[in-house]
Amino acid sequence: MSIVVNHLSKFYTNQKALDSLSFSIEKGEVVGFLGPNGAGKSTLMKLLTGYLQASEGTAQINGFDCSQQRVLAQKNIGYLPEHNPLYKEMYVREYLQFIAEIHKVSKREITATLQKTGLLSEAHKKIQQLSKGYQQRVGIAAAILHQPDVLILDEPTTGLDPNQLLDIRALIKEIGKEKTVLFSTHILQEVEAVCNRVLVLHKGKLVADRQLKSLKEGQVQIIEVTFDFQLEKRFFEELSSLKDAVNVGGTTWELTFETQDDQRAEVFDFALKKGLKLLNLTTKNKSLDALFQELTQ
Numbered sequence: 001m002s003i004v005v006n007h008l009s010k011f012y013t014n015q016k017a018l019d020s021l022s023f024s025i026e027k028g029e030v031v032g033f034l035g036p037n038g039a040g041k042s043t044l045m046k047l048l049t050g051y052l053q054a055s056e057g058t059a060q061i062n063g064f065d066c067s068q069q070r071v072l073a074q075k076n077i078g079y080l081p082e083h084n085p086l087y088k089e090m091y092v093r094e095y096l097q098f099i100a101e102i103h104k105v106s107k108r109e110i111t112a113t114l115q116k117t118g119l120l121s122e123a124h125k126k127i128q129q130l131s132k133g134y135q136q137r138v139g140i141a142a143a144i145l146h147q148p149d150v151l152i153l154d155e156p157t158t159g160l161d162p163n164q165l166l167d168i169r170a171l172i173k174e175i176g177k178e179k180t181v182l183f184s185t186h187i188l189q190e191v192e193a194v195c196n197r198v199l200v201l202h203k204g205k206l207v208a209d210r211q212l213k214s215l216k217e218g219q220v221q222i223i224e225v226t227f228d229f230q231l232e233k234r235f236f237e238e239l240s241s242l243k244d245a246v247n248v249g250g251t252t253w254e255l256t257f258e259t260q261d262d263q264r265a266e267v268f269d270f271a272l273k274k275g276l277k278l279l280n281l282t283t284k285n286k287s288l289d290a291l292f293q294e295l296t297q
Contacts (some may be wrong), residue, residue: 001060002027002150002180003048008057010043010204017043019204020057025197027149030176032191033184035201036296041184042082044201045154048182049079061150078143078179082154084136088128092119092138095127096145103146110145117141117171133164137171144175151175154184169193188288198288200295207295212288221259225267226252226280239263239270252280 003025010018018040025031035041046052048059050070059066064073087095096110114120117137122130127138136156143151153172157165172181172194183195191198192212200208220243229251236245241259248254257263264283271278 001025002029002062003182004058004060005044005048006058008044008047008059009055010040010047010052011055017204018047021201021206022057023199023206023209025180025182027180028176028178029197030173030181030183030195032195032198033182033201034186034188034191034198034292036186039186039201039296040204041186041201042154045079045081045152045182045184048152049077050074075146076149078146078148078151080136080139080143080151080153080156082158082184084139086127086135086138088135089126091124091126092130093123095138096141099142099145105146109147113141113145116144116175118167131164133160133167136160136164136168140168140171140175144179149180151179151181152184153181155186156183157185157187157190188292192288200292202296208291210291221257221263222284223255223257223263223267224248224252224280224282224284225255225271225278226250227271228277228279231274231276235274236270239266 001024005021005023008018008021009016021044033041033044043052047054048061048066050066050073053067061073062076064076066073090098093110093114096113097107100107100110114123117140119134119137119141122134127135130138156172157168160168169190172183175181183190185191195212197211198208199206233245233247236242236255239255241257241263242255243258244256246254255267262283264281267281268278
């Protein structure tokens with residue numbers, strides 16, 4: 001196992017930030033650690049990386065105890081904190097050379113890492129000149145430069161615009177093909193887009209551990225659609241797999257389907273057949289939304 005957590009707890013004076021967490025993550029898994037703000041996600045990240053000491057229980061990275069064998073455990077970890085700590089006055093390549101010296105990594109790895117993270121064309125720029133998305137790439141490059149087996153990312157997409165967010169998602173998925181990734185977030189869409197397993201934390205307790213595939217089995221799919229013309233409910237009866245149609249205001253409808261198949265194409269064809277224009281078309285994974293709300297309210 002890449003990560004093994006056994007009855008891990010952390011206390012801050014009278015506050016219990018983590019309450020007897022136990023889970024394990026196998027090599028090659030991309031796991032989303034999901035929970036509302038204040039659930040204890042960042043505390044767990046800091047315990048796994050050796051930044052904090054556990055009050056009770058144990059955590060291991062590649063068999064090394066995060067408290068008793070902290071340095072050995074840290075050698076197996078790449079870590080991107082929530083607030084990416086960069087020396088922004090340094091050039092990108094210069095910064096990675098600095099990180100390489102700390103880890104005693106060959107300078108040959110720098111160019112390979114720049115290429116892997118899409119930073120080769122930005123290597124000559126100062127970090128402060130880069131967009132937030134590219135600064136996140138620099139943080140990820142620094143985290144994987146020493147070729148760790150485990151990558152821990154704490155809220156890596158916070159503050160990114162939609163295009164930057166898609167780029168970082170794609171990068172994390174690519175890295176996840178060869179490393180174990182623990183990805184902390186409070187955004188449901190991030191888990192769906194990047195991860196194959198989800199751990200849900202609420203008030204310091206682990207309240208769910210599920211494979212994303214199992215969550216999607218028997219999924220109830222919701223599509224919110226806005227037309228340029230008001231329709232009556234009976235018009236939607238010809239849509240296959242339709243469970244319900246609810247008008248949520250004006251010409252906007254919430255269409256619920258009992259199927260795993262993406263129904264957006266069918267809704268689009270329906271609008272075309274009726275001679276309607278689509279002003280908005282969005283879809284939701286109700287199963288994950290419902291699970292999160294059920295467990296964290």
